[in-house]
Amino acid sequence: MKISIYPTTDDMSKAAADLVAVQLAEKPTSLIVFPSGESPSGMLKYLVEYAKEDKADFSQCTIIGLDEWVGMDERDYGSCKHYLHTNFFNHLDLDPERVVMFDAKAEDLEGECERINTFIAEHGGLDMMIVGIGMNGHLGLNEPGTPFDLYAHLSELAPITVEVGQKYFKQTTALTQGITLGLKHLSEAKMAVLIASGEKKATIIADSLQGHISPDVPASILQNIAQARILLDKGAASKLEHVS
Structure with a gap:
């Protein structure tokens, strides 16, 4: 894994957006996972600007939603779908068929997991998977104790x-x-990207990136992922040792 530390959250967000723009330039048909929440908000804002300025072309790529609260969809304020539609999709000229997200209101949720797993596998795997990190080290909604070898799941x-x-x-x-x-999925993605900001994330970042590798801290899997890119602002990186 490669750790990059930026002076401000805005600098980190721009760097994350730049990674996406480069990925799209190198492979326009990329399969990219985007998260929702506070962490990606700055990155998404930059990507919308890039798209309007023709610095990023989303017309041929496919976007996968990272996760969702069970029982919610884009009509539910606070859902992951609502966030991504409001902050990202609605500002881009996207083909709806190139946006693939969980139906968290489906009767067969296990079937939804299989649908997404199959889609990713049939399209050659993920080119880029972007995640934030929870206060307990979760990535997506992979909570502490989640085995490292699971694909999509409840x-x-x-x-x-x-x-x-x-x-x-x-x-x-x-x-x-x-x-x-x-x-x-994260370990198999051609590029795994973690973005985190703020001193409130400093302890879990240090535990994840420099502590014991264990399912008890899901984000510790990043230590085993050679192709992982870790983008942090100074606050989030403040408890890391021997990293400049």
Whole structure:
């Protein structure tokens, strides 16, 4: 893995957007996973600007949604789909068939996992998978204890995920399960990208990138991924040792 540290969150966000733009220039038909949440907001803002300035062409790529709260879709404020549509898709001229996301309201959620797994496999695997990191080290909704060898799956949400997740909703919302791409997808992606900012993430970043590798800290899998790119602002990197 390669760790890059930037002076500000904005610098980190721009660097992440630049990685995506380069990927699209090198392979316009790329299969790219995008997350929702606070971490990618700056990156997505830059990518929308790049698209409008013809610095990034999304017309031939396929976008995969990282995860979703079970029982929600794009009509639910606070859902991952709502976030990505509002902050990204609605600002781009995208072919809807090139956006592939979980149907978290499906009757057969296990079937949804298989649908996404099959789609990725049949399209040659992921070219780039971008993730943020939770306060407990989760990537996507791969909570502590998730085996490293899982593809898409259902997850029981950890209490801290339920607590922190409330910030995305206008009112207290019951969250119990998630549906998510797996850590096996991350390890097999041609480029795995972690973005994180703020001192509140510093402890879990240090534990993940320089601590013991264990499913108890899902993000520690990044230490085993040679093609991983870690993009941090100074706050998030502040507890790392011997990294400049």
